[in-house]
Amino acid sequence: MIACLGRIVHDSDAESKLDDDVSTIFNSLNLQGSIENGDVSGIASKDFGGLYSVKPLYLIRPSGAEDISRVVKAAAGTPHLTVAARGNGHSINGQAMADGGYVIDMRSTGENHFKLLTVNGSPCIDVSGGALWEDVLRRCVSRFGLAPRSWTDYLSLTVGGTLSNAGVSGQAFRYGPQTSNVTELEVVTGKGDITVCSETQNPELFFGALGGLGQFGIITRARVKLQLAPDMVRWIRVVYAEFEEFTRDAEFLVSQKEDESFDYVEGFVFCNNDDPVNGWPSVQLNPDQEFNPAHLPQTAGPVLYCLELAFHYRNSDQPSTVDMAVSRLVGGLGFVDGLISQVDVSYMGFLLRVKRAEQDAKANGVWDNPHPWLNLFVSKSDIVDFDQTVFKKMVKNGIGGPMLIYPLLRSKWDSRTSVALPEGEIFYIVALLRFVPKGPSVEKKVAENREIVKWCIKEGLDFKLYLPHYRAKEDWKRHFGNQWTRFEKRKANFDPMAILAPGQRIFKRTNQ
Numbered sequence: 001m002i003a004c005l006g007r008i009v010h011d012s013d014a015e016s017k018l019d020d021d022v023s024t025i026f027n028s029l030n031l032q033g034s035i036e037n038g039d040v041s042g043i044a045s046k047d048f049g050g051l052y053s054v055k056p057l058y059l060i061r062p063s064g065a066e067d068i069s070r071v072v073k074a075a076a077g078t079p080h081l082t083v084a085a086r087g088n089g090h091s092i093n094g095q096a097m098a099d100g101g102y103v104i105d106m107r108s109t110g111e112n113h114f115k116l117l118t119v120n121g122s123p124c125i126d127v128s129g130g131a132l133w134e135d136v137l138r139r140c141v142s143r144f145g146l147a148p149r150s151w152t153d154y155l156s157l158t159v160g161g162t163l164s165n166a167g168v169s170g171q172a173f174r175y176g177p178q179t180s181n182v183t184e185l186e187v188v189t190g191k192g193d194i195t196v197c198s199e200t201q202n203p204e205l206f207f208g209a210l211g212g213l214g215q216f217g218i219i220t221r222a223r224v225k226l227q228l229a230p231d232m233v234r235w236i237r238v239v240y241a242e243f244e245e246f247t248r249d250a251e252f253l254v255s256q257k258e259d260e261s262f263d264y265v266e267g268f269v270f271c272n273n274d275d276p277v278n279g280w281p282s283v284q285l286n287p288d289q290e291f292n293p294a295h296l297p298q299t300a301g302p303v304l305y306c307l308e309l310a311f312h313y314r315n316s317d318q319p320s321t322v323d324m325a326v327s328r329l330v331g332g333l334g335f336v337d338g339l340i341s342q343v344d345v346s347y348m349g350f351l352l353r354v355k356r357a358e359q360d361a362k363a364n365g366v367w368d369n370p371h372p373w374l375n376l377f378v379s380k381s382d383i384v385d386f387d388q389t390v391f392k393k394m395v396k397n398g399i400g401g402p403m404l405i406y407p408l409l410r411s412k413w414d415s416r417t418s419v420a421l422p423e424g425e426i427f428y429i430v431a432l433l434r435f436v437p438k439g440p441s442v443e444k445k446v447a448e449n450r451e452i453v454k455w456c457i458k459e460g461l462d463f464k465l466y467l468p469h470y471r472a473k474e475d476w477k478r479h480f481g482n483q484w485t486r487f488e489k490r491k492a493n494f495d496p497m498a499i500l501a502p503g504q505r506i507f508k509r510t511n512q
Contacts, residue, residue: 029070032063044103049092050370054099061108065194065220071102073192075499079511082502085218087158092373093469097503106130106158113221119183123226129160129219147229149175154354160219165467166211166419170264173254176412179210181225187217190495208490211419214501216494230312233350234326238307239339241297243387246305249333254407264310267406269391271398272304278398285341295338302396366435370442374432374449379422379462404431420480422462476506
């Protein structure tokens with residue numbers, strides 16, 4: 001079995017022999033799922049970023065954790081094969097690829113787990129690592145009137161995929177990232193062991209896998225905390241001309257008690273012009289309203305700032321009560337008079353707002369364009385300098401996509417997980433979400449991202465890449481800082497041959 005797993009055919013009969021290999025390997029592994037060679041569908045050789053493409057030897061659609069375990073153990077019996085778990089293919093820099101190795105399509109396991117439980121008096125849901133968050137949302141709300149507490153903006157991502165990174169959105173200031181909202185995992189380690197872990201059971205694997213970039217194991221099941229789902233959301237955007245006023249209000253809101261703030265706080269930068277993607281038209285929530293730049297002060301610069309807020313309520317709440325609560329919260333903010341936009345939408349509609357944008361982008365033919373995205377965590381101590389150089393100079397003309405920025409609280413993150421963060425209680429997530437037409441401009445935008453990162457390093461900013469992608473080990477050491485030793489030890493414990501997640505380019509495959 002091991003011999004046929006490691007064989008790659010190069011002669012003129014390669015295609016037929018690969019088909020034979022597929023059949024042989026399938027029978028040898030006794031898989032309950034399916035397997036195909038890496039040339040058949042092509043999905044495993046590309047991702048959402050559209051920047052890299054490498055072919056795996058085989059694409060495997062497992063039926064569950066047992067299949068995944070068999071594949072990992074079989075790869076361990078060869079001198080060079082690696083295994084990458086692929087969720088919904090939303091990596092940007094090839095992180096879920098395996099050049100000449102095995103890619104496991106986790107979506108085939110999406111329906112394996114869905115069970116409501118009560119843990120220490122609080123509701124939780126067991127879901128598959130291959131389930132999409134949008135499906136978890138729909139099923140939890142429709143069946144139980146409950147919902148997970150922490151989200152990502154885009155929900156067509158797998159549970160295991162976001163938990164392997166962090167999972168951040170506008171609720172994270174209150175509940176922490178998604179990695180702070182799970183109580184138990186089932187993980188297939190780099191040794192092929194199927195292990196249940198939690199804060200009290202195999203805690204090193206539990207915290208290692210959370211934010212671990214897939215380096216220590218493949219998450220096949222997660223127990224996610226739930227809360228009562230609201231019915232409706234008052235969705236609000238307010239505009240600022242000055243960065244200092246924007247950050248002051250944003251930091252104030254994320255630092256308040258639950259009943260003294262909004263339920264969701266995000267923000268973004270936009271251009272002070274009529275550009276349809278990055279300018280004034282990108283702000284208004286009500287399509288019948290237009291942005292009126294006459295409200296802006298004469299001192300307004302090339303970029304403006306918008307706080308995006310949400311207030312949850314129930315159908316039984318009186319409209320006047322909702323209006324009064326929202327007015328009280330908005331009244332304390334220092335945004336530009338007259339530049340406020342708000343609409344009432346269903347809770348499901350609000351959380352699935354990016355899904356509508358995806359459908360529009362697909363209809364316009366831009367969704368499949370390359371996406372050289374850059375995501376960073378930047379310390380509060382350096383965010384003003386970042387604004388002055390990056391927003392006001394480097395990207396002042398827009399990037400062809402959203403430019404997100406909003407504060408997060410370090411105390412809501414568990415330092416035992418593998419996620420690397422800047423110092424200080426308040427730090428900002430910055431996301432430059434570019435949509436770039438295919439062609440020479442792609443490399444140009446990638447180069448611009450590199451220049452931003454180089455500038456951050458040169459100026460000594462306290463920052464970390466979110467969804468990191470480095471090529472050199474020294475860069476990874478700098479990224480993890482004093483957590484690097486712990487990260488290395490976890491790798492040695494749970495994936496000593498560096499079989500898992502080769503696309504991250506952190507460790508090289510070994511034979512021992």
